[in-house]
Amino acid sequence: DGGITQSPKYLFRKEGQNVTLSCEQNLNHDAMYWYRQDPGQGLRLIYYSQIVNDFQKGDIAEGYSVSREKKESFPLTVTSAQKNPTAFYLCASSIHIEAFFGQGTRLTVV
Amino acid sequence: EDQVTQSPEALRLQEGESSSLNCSYTVSGLRGLFWYRQDPGKGPEFLFTLYSAGEEKEKERLKATLTKKESFLHITAPKPEDSATYLCAVRGGGSNYKLTFGKGTLLTVNP
Numbered sequence: 001d002g003g004i005t006q007s008p009k010y011l012f013r014k015e016g017q018n019v020t021l022s023c024e025q026n027l028n029h030d031a032m033y034w035y036r037q038d039p040g041q042g043l044r045l046i047y048y049s050q051i052v053n054d055f056q057k058g059d060i061a062e063g064y065s066v067s068r069e070k071k072e073s074f075p076l077t078v079t080s081a082q083k084n085p086t087a088f089y090l091c092a093s094s095i096h097i098e099a100f101f102g103q104g105t106r107l108t109v110v
Numbered sequence: 111e112d113q114v115t116q117s118p119e120a121l122r123l124q125e126g127e128s129s130s131l132n133c134s135y136t137v138s139g140l141r142g143l144f145w146y147r148q149d150p151g152k153g154p155e156f157l158f159t160l161y162s163a164g165e166e167k168e169k170e171r172l173k174a175t176l177t178k179k180e181s182f183l184h185i186t187a188p189k190p191e192d193s194a195t196y197l198c199a200v201r202g203g204g205s206n207y208k209l210t211f212g213k214g215t216l217l218t219v220n221p
Binding site: 004006031033035040041042043044045048050058090094097098099100101102103104106 | 114141142146151153159199209211213214
């Protein structure tokens, strides 16, 4: 099946630890994105990548890092510098202007 | 800066009671306006893209329309399975690949 796979679905992190969220797509899309969703707020863009080996900061990039070594993969690392990391993280991809989303990873800091 | 405002924040309907959700936007050079459906704990599901004022798209009980300042998502004779959060987003001409989202409308359809 073609689609966007995010893993894991649930993730627990201790304060002070870095954690990496996985996003893989087999849609042959060039662009990939990471969004963060908090209750009562719209989706906010963290990072996006238009092509392999290139990515740009979104509106809330502080405390996050990404890589784009392969077209299919766009992992997001939540670092210990992110002050409020508990949230629902969504990965998306697009080839034209519509974006298609994965099922999300819920990160909880314990 | 692109902005999207959705109203109402929440809407409760009886099964079969038609209504509309609103999405007001300001954007520099609209490239597309998008509607998504999101179920609890899931990622947004793409519904429609509208490109220019006057355009309409339909899917089952949903119909999306677009003017120069706002979009409406009309829901005709809704069923309980239509209950979800509906998200509106825009892509402007200056933002290349970025989508700007509204906060969504939580729709509940009671049987």
